[in-house]
Amino acid sequence: MFNYGSYVQMISQKFIIKSIADNNITITGYASVYNVVDQQNDIIIKGTFLSPDNQTVKFLWQHDIIQPIGAIKSLHEDNYGLQIEAVINGNIRSGREAIELVKQGAVDGLSIGFNLQSAYYNHLGQRVIEKAELLEVSIVTFPANTHAKIYNIVNVNQQEHMNIEATNSENTEQITKQIKMLEDKINNIQTVLARPELGNDNNNIEYKAAFGDYLRKGNMNSLIQKSLSSAAGEGDVLLVPTLYSKIVGEIKARSPMRQLASIETISTNALDVVIEDGKFTSGWIGDAERREDTETPKLKQKRILVHELYAQPKATQALIDDSAIQIEDWLVKCLINSFIKIENAAFINGSGEKQPKGILHDDHxxxxxxxxxxxxxxxxxxxxxxxxxxxxxxxxxxxxxxxxxxxxxxxxxxxxxxxxxxxxxxxxxxxxxxxxxxxxxxxxxxxxxxxxxxxxxxxxYKIVDRSGVNIMRDQYTEKPFVKFYTVKRVGGDVVNPxxxxxxxx
Structure with missing residues (x-):
């Protein structure tokens, strides 16, 4: 006999349910919309569901595992979300009920069930789900994501199209605006973060391969040719962007002060901040009365310098040459563990001399x-x-x-x-x-x-990061070890006591 209590317990412990937009009998729509905060304060990002198999992912009614209502024809990913095409089986009772309710507009949401494999929390406390195993897609009454709506229905046998949007043009217009808004946000983010090596997949792959060759063999020529950035100093190179992003993301997730403070990324050695000393004032006045001057705060300029934070992990050349060792992952792990603790200490107790000025400094x-x-x-x-x-x-x-x-x-x-x-x-x-x-x-x-x-x-408190992490390979000073001298530049100071x-x- 089916034990519903065990099923609920399984859901609460490891089986996570999300809701999202859908269409059709064959229905088409989105089983998951990316970069949207749902009612459970979760965000699903692109690439979370790697190569979902429509043969193994089940199509259910209201997440009831004993009520499949059809089969999924296709699942594929685009920039907006995980698109689905599925057929509701009208020859079974639950399928007929689902078809009628969807046509009526009484039920118009989709929901996904999956096993969580990897996630992290951003600075807003929202859980960002980055890897999961998709198990099922359900038609549901109450989606966790309120943007999840079914657009239209296609009758498989008669090839009749019923456009649900026609019955709710206002909802259609709202969804179109939301899609346009998300596309604009994505374009803005891509513009801000665009770097030559990130903007071209082939260039990024080649640069990463060249960087791995540099770490293992010290071959710098191919890396210099692939890197289009001039931010690296003489004798060193910039950390490959994907590894840099991984380091920065992990440090932010594990650093208490980075979770709380504001963070600014710059390309220079200092950030100038304008601070208000005092407050604006205002007041009530009659139509014909004289307007007296109101108090205006004095503006002061504060400069936050970035300081060099370095680490120097080392390994034998024999270990580096071992093809089973992921040298990039080893280096990232060493740098993350090294940088996190010393950064946190400076943000709290730092003197401001060759390091950030901490919140406990007497000057504040x-x-x-x-x-x-x-x-x-x-x-x-x-x-x-x-x-x-x-x-x-x-x-x-x-x-x-x-x-x-x-x-x-x-x-x-x-x-x-x-x-x-x-x-x-x-x-x-x-x-x-x-x-x-x-x-x-x-x-x-x-x-x-x-x-x-x-x-x-x-x-x-404001934390200032200079973009990029520089690394220099040193195989001479401590043979048989190869040292990786790595520099990250960061500053910090109180801007509003x-x-x-x-x-x-």
Whole structure:
């Protein structure tokens, strides 16, 4: 006998369901739309479903595994999403019901079921699904993605076309606008990020092969010919763009400060930021009354320099020559682990000399809320209430796990814990409903230490990256090892101290 409870448990643990737009009896439409945030705060990107097989992917009604309603004819990917063509079987009861409901417009969504294989969280806390095994596509009543709609139906036997859009022209126009908007966004992103080696697949493949040849054999001539960028210094080369993107993405996903702060990528050695010292004011006035000058903040310029962050992993030439070793992946892993920890330490405690200036640096004059004799719970409330309302919407707590452990034991007047774990993510925490981010580099609770930071870090702190990572292969100075001297340039500084508060113990 079919155990529905086990099926629900399977869904909640590893079988993830998404909804999306569809068409037809043969129906055609999109089983998944890319780069759209759904109601579960997830985003599916292009390439998530590699070569889905329409012979093995099932076509169901309302995700009921005992109610297949037909067969999928084709699945293929374009820039908008995963396109599907499927036939609803009108010779079975569930198929006839589905056909009538789709024609009526009572049911117009599609949903996908898959096993998650790879995902990461972006700086907005949205889960980006990048690899999954597609198991089934269903016609559903309530799609998780509200943009998912069926467009039209084709009667297989009579070859009659029923255009659902004709019954809802307003919906059609809205969908067309949404598609156009997504296409414009994609074009804008491609324009901003375009580099010669990324814009041409053949050039990118050749450059990557040349880069691998450089890592293994030190052959630099072919790499210089393939690379169209002049950003590399004498004797070194730019890290291949795909590997650079992987390093930057992984560092951002694992760096607490990069998740919270604003990030700017530049091609020079410094970023000039204009800061307002004070606030604009306004007032009420009658029609014929004289207009007095209002207060205007002074504008100050702040320069954030980028500093050289280096790593120098090494391996024997014999290991590098081993064709079973993915030398690029090994290098990326070494660089990520090396860069993350030292970056985080600088963003918190950095001196500003040959490294970013951290948020705890005395120069920033960020307001401290002293503990004194008040309870820790009252201190947290004081932090929240002291921050200007304009920064509260995007505010977060930043502390280490030892500090969080002490807060997890606190209760409010009703006996409920003020700390809560979110339902959507097992490692996410809130205090009084405000997100908490843990960072090992933050001080523990000690006398004279600012153990808790609170505020809108996106407004308060800016991280500056210089595009590109340079690498130099050195097979001479420490034989039999080959060293890979790698440089990443990064800076950081507080640009708005009013958006932050510290709890000082």
């Amino acid at each position: 004059k960020i307001k401290n809320i002293d503990v004194g004799d008040i309870k820790l719970q009252d201190l947290l409330l004081n932090l929240i209430n002291d921050l200007d309302e304009e920064y509260l919407t995007n505010a977060s707590f930043l502390m280490n796990r030892t500090t969080l452990s002490a807060i997890q034991q606190l209760k409010d007047e009703t006996g409920r814990f003020i700390w809560q774990q979110t339902f959507t993510e097992s490692l996410s925490h809130t205090i009084f409903g405000i997100p908490v981010v843990c960072c090992a580099e933050m001080p523990s609770i000690e006398v004279g230490k600012c153990a808790i930071a609170f505020g809108d870090f996106d407004s308060a 009013e958006a932050l508060r510290f709890a000082k113990f």
